[in-house]
Amino acid sequence: MSALDTFRSETRSWLEENCPAAMRTPPEKTDTVWGGRRSTFPNEDAKIWLERCVEKGFTAPEWPTEYGGAGLSREEVRVLRSEMKALRCRPPIFNYGLLMLAPVLLEYGTDEQKAEHLPPIARGEIRWCQGYSEPGAGSDLAGLQCRAVRDGDEIVVNGQKIWTSDADVSDWIFCLVRTNTEVPKHDGISFLLFDMESKGVSVSPIPLISGASPFCQTFFDDVRVPARHLIGKENGGWTIAKRLLQHEREMLSESTAGARPTQKKTLVDVARESLEVPEGPLTDGVLRDELAQLYMDRLCYSATLERSRDQALAGIGPGPETSMFKLYLSELGQRNSDWRHRVVGARGLGWDGDGFDDEELQTTREWLYGKASTILGGTSEIQLNIIAKRVLGLPD
Amino acid sequence: MSEASSLVLTEEQQLIQETTRDFVADQCSVDSLRQLREKREDAGFDRALWKQLAELGWTGIIIPEEYGGAELGLAELGVVLEELGRKLAITPLISTLVAGAGCLVRAGSDEHKAAILPAVCEGDLLLALACQETARHDPYSVSTTARKDGDGFVIDGAKTLVLDGAAADRFIVVARTSGDSGERSGLSLFLVDANETGLSRKPTFLIDSRTCADLTLSGVRVDSGALIGALGAGADILDPVLDSVAASLSAEMLGGVLDTFERTVQFLKDREQFGVKIGSFQGLKHRAARWFCEVELSKSIVLKTLRALDSNDVQAPELSAACKARLSDTFRYSGEEGIQMHGGIGVTDEEDIGFYMKRARVSELLFGDASFHRDRFASLQSF
Ligand SMILES: Cc1cc2nc3c(=O)[nH]c(=O)nc-3n(C[C@H](O)[C@H](O)[C@H](O)COP(=O)(O)OP(=O)(O)OC[C@H]3O[C@@H](n4cnc5c(N)ncnc54)[C@H](O)[C@@H]3O)c2cc1C
Numbered sequence: 001m002s003a004l005d006t007f008r009s010e011t012r013s014w015l016e017e018n019c020p021a022a023m024r025t026p027p028e029k030t031d032t033v034w035g036g037r038r039s040t041f042p043n044e045d046a047k048i049w050l051e052r053c054v055e056k057g058f059t060a061p062e063w064p065t066e067y068g069g070a071g072l073s074r075e076e077v078r079v080l081r082s083e084m085k086a087l088r089c090r091p092p093i094f095n096y097g098l099l100m101l102a103p104v105l106l107e108y109g110t111d112e113q114k115a116e117h118l119p120p121i122a123r124g125e126i127r128w129c130q131g132y133s134e135p136g137a138g139s140d141l142a143g144l145q146c147r148a149v150r151d152g153d154e155i156v157v158n159g160q161k162i163w164t165s166d167a168d169v170s171d172w173i174f175c176l177v178r179t180n181t182e183v184p185k186h187d188g189i190s191f192l193l194f195d196m197e198s199k200g201v202s203v204s205p206i207p208l209i210s211g212a213s214p215f216c217q218t219f220f221d222d223v224r225v226p227a228r229h230l231i232g233k234e235n236g237g238w239t240i241a242k243r244l245l246q247h248e249r250e251m252l253s254e255s256t257a258g259a260r261p262t263q264k265k266t267l268v269d270v271a272r273e274s275l276e277v278p279e280g281p282l283t284d285g286v287l288r289d290e291l292a293q294l295y296m297d298r299l300c301y302s303a304t305l306e307r308s309r310d311q312a313l314a315g316i317g318p319g320p321e322t323s324m325f326k327l328y329l330s331e332l333g334q335r336n337s338d339w340r341h342r343v344v345g346a347r348g349l350g351w352d353g354d355g356f357d358d359e360e361l362q363t364t365r366e367w368l369y370g371k372a373s374t375i376l377g378g379t380s381e382i383q384l385n386i387i388a389k390r391v392l393g394l395p396d
Numbered sequence: 397m398s399e400a401s402s403l404v405l406t407e408e409q410q411l412i413q414e415t416t417r418d419f420v421a422d423q424c425s426v427d428s429l430r431q432l433r434e435k436r437e438d439a440g441f442d443r444a445l446w447k448q449l450a451e452l453g454w455t456g457i458i459i460p461e462e463y464g465g466a467e468l469g470l471a472e473l474g475v476v477l478e479e480l481g482r483k484l485a486i487t488p489l490i491s492t493l494v495a496g497a498g499c500l501v502r503a504g505s506d507e508h509k510a511a512i513l514p515a516v517c518e519g520d521l522l523l524a525l526a527c528q529e530t531a532r533h534d535p536y537s538v539s540t541t542a543r544k545d546g547d548g549f550v551i552d553g554a555k556t557l558v559l560d561g562a563a564a565d566r567f568i569v570v571a572r573t574s575g576d577s578g579e580r581s582g583l584s585l586f587l588v589d590a591n592e593t594g595l596s597r598k599p600t601f602l603i604d605s606r607t608c609a610d611l612t613l614s615g616v617r618v619d620s621g622a623l624i625g626a627l628g629a630g631a632d633i634l635d636p637v638l639d640s641v642a643a644s645l646s647a648e649m650l651g652g653v654l655d656t657f658e659r660t661v662q663f664l665k666d667r668e669q670f671g672v673k674i675g676s677f678q679g680l681k682h683r684a685a686r687w688f689c690e691v692e693l694s695k696s697i698v699l700k701t702l703r704a705l706d707s708n709d710v711q712a713p714e715l716s717a718a719c720k721a722r723l724s725d726t727f728r729y730s731g732e733e734g735i736q737m738h739g740g741i742g743v744t745d746e747e748d749i750g751f752y753m754k755r756a757r758v759s760e761l762l763f764g765d766a767s768f769h770r771d772r773f774a775s776l777q778s779f
Binding site: 281296 | 403673678689693694697700770774778
């Protein structure tokens, strides 16, 4: 038996023993464990599952053990993932610290910075939010204005961020700030970390068309940050910022498929109910054709993800094509929830109150919330720009 | 995970790819297709080219070793077809190997296999599947009948769009031995010699310079040994063979997609208007970027499907449907985008891009277009 086979069988028995049965069912939207100082758990099993994974280093399996990881090789991580998938284990935790910030800390942070920030991320103790966008700097992110000025051992931050997801429930922020106004815009940006409990930080949630308020306006008024929380060089933040966006796109190209809520009823179930066709071919030929197209596009998409992983294993990529995943999956997700919402007909038109069950209301909210997916993390148009420039090499 | 199911080419597949790529660079071009188009009276392809493919071992690539083949999989054949497809090369690989030999390997008698497969590997014998009767692909719509007569059968009917039928030495004819047209059961497959009395063929020259044939079978008498597989259960052979054909054809189409895309992106970098390269216009950039995504998805589904077929994965039929549907759509879209982005030159016969659009249409309609395969996919998924 090869070492990898041994690892596989050990991992499988560990998962079988340690992953509670309740953590092996498809998660609902409210089941995601985000971690942080104010962490909540949908149930006791979720808490146990997280604790056991933390102990084993499985929240961040590919990190070195000194930072709370399990120190696994790429092949081993792959085995772990496939075993978790086979046993339908839920991800023990999901958050931006783990998936966006940590990879750039590992790449660009000093040893002290890694030692300070990575272990709490691996343990799910600190929840991070992303301070990138500003009212005047969305797609043109490098145009950001939030000002940071050095004052001895501290950096003083003044300005505003917007669309900061979960700022109201997060503990720390990774923030892009302008540290030089005299140079071309890309050359005066720094990458700074600070505690959201710092004096001078205030947040105000913004309601979405879906009724939820997952993002905020975030204001900084003379926030004093120890200078050791600067990642990379002062004014050298843009490279790190872009790198993080790549990891964000990677997260978005998998998480929307995996960690995001999976509704209990499949699209076929929904259509059968709505069309009142318990068996046999769906009687609405156009809807049936659209559904086949959706399922086939999903198949093609997951085959492409699979190919990209196989390439990574073979030492090829990943490059700017992460833009393609972000672009395609967000649009596919929208088609999916739009189709579901159209098919349920009258049952999908309720906003709240009696008369509509939870799943129906969720269908509506997801359709609405889904509209954000082609905007957040870089709009579809921006992804197309990136593909045209970086993959196809088309001229400016 | 085993190497075979990885969606990255194995070393052997890379080697096959390089060999074929060199061969194609040397021997195949849209210009050779133009010459073939002018000749017209030919078998529909270049026999010398076929001989060379035989020397490379490609004419027996998926045939078992005991009959002189290389006994590789559709994944390997797919690599060859993709490279040939890039330059729109016409070869009877799909008709002879995947369709014809595919039926025999699956269900042919030892006698059939021993008599035919070695000659196929040598490049000396061509097969064709005579299945289609209706304007649109619909494999169970078969009115051709095979009536029991003594210890043989008498076949009557007509076939259309028989791929490479103009040159085939033997046909595998799908005929009905019971039931009505449209029914899955009651179909039987027969091996029929092209020179059999009562069989006549008329070559049809298609828009993409490929040649098919219309067949008329009137009172064609075959002995009972001509039956392939069980009487009336032909669909059990035909279904998986058609899946393999759809996937292999998709691999060839992928080559066309890639070449159309790459030559158009190059054109965007070369052509100037308004004093700048046209590739700098965002309206075209975004179209090219979307096109790129469709191309990438197409690559993945072809790789995935061929591997699934090779390993007899239960998902193989629905993957085959998804694969042919996607490649039909993407190849058509590629031809359309390619021509539009070329401007006026794109609609001239002088420019190569139009050949790709024509090939796209023929390949799209051969063995079921996207609409057919979406319907098939939905049925396989029971909705
Ligand atoms: C649900 C949600 C959560 C978010 N979470 C966060 C977060 O946690 N942290 C954070 O920092 N940000 C977050 N964002 C912000 C997000 O990154 C921005 O909304 C996004 O980058 C677009 O910026 P904008 O909203 O200013 O739109 P704009 O940039 O003003 O875009 C408006 C329109 O113009 C188009 N456009 C702009 N530039 C170009 C161009 N060069 N070429 C072609 N078209 C162009 C866009 O595609 C869009 O259609 C979130 C957004 C949403 C919706």
